[in-house]
Amino acid sequence: MIEWIIYIFLGIGLFFNLLASLGLLRFPDVYTRLHAGTKCTTFGAIFLAGAVIIYGAWRWYDGDTAMVNMAIHAAIALVAILVTNPTGAHAIARAAHRSGVKPSRALVDDLAPGEEAAEADMADVEVDDVE
């Protein structure tokens, strides 16, 4: 019973981590790659660490008393991932926008600094070739 819960959690986590790397390979743009590479790994890490936590709690319930340490430490690692990963993604997106990387096929940049820059962007906008 508990084995099958662990297998299902591992399957969901592996599926989302594999989707993250495939999306990182296939998407056209820094921002869409961030979309794939950060959210999917966070969601997959929740389920994979959940599998480790359930495994440790299960071995502890069976009488192996040292394994409760594994469950608690895996929970701490999960909290570290959950706190740091979206913050890092936000920092990367901000740095990419400030360093001048445009989204592909974007016409108007609403976050450009100053009114003049926004109007200049709207005045001479160039439509890229749509592949």
Place this chain on the structure above:
Amino acid sequence: MIDLYDPFMISLIVLSISVLIALVRVILGPTAPDRIVGLDTVNTIVVVSMLAFGAATMEIIYIDVAIVYAVLSYITTLYVAKYLEGGEI
């Protein structure tokens, strides 16, 4: 002794494949933020695979290493992002 048919070890192999796919983006990436996104993804998957390896070999020390690796990779990501943004480090 490492059991290759342990489900955590099988998931470790699949995670290694996804790390290799993400490393292709780190090598190919046209701009610097692309490479940082790839490195961030690789770091998260490495943390998760350290958890799976600790569960496969029943060693708690790998999970402690995973905690430290998560925090240090976060600091590295913030550092490089701040450098790209043009601010003072």
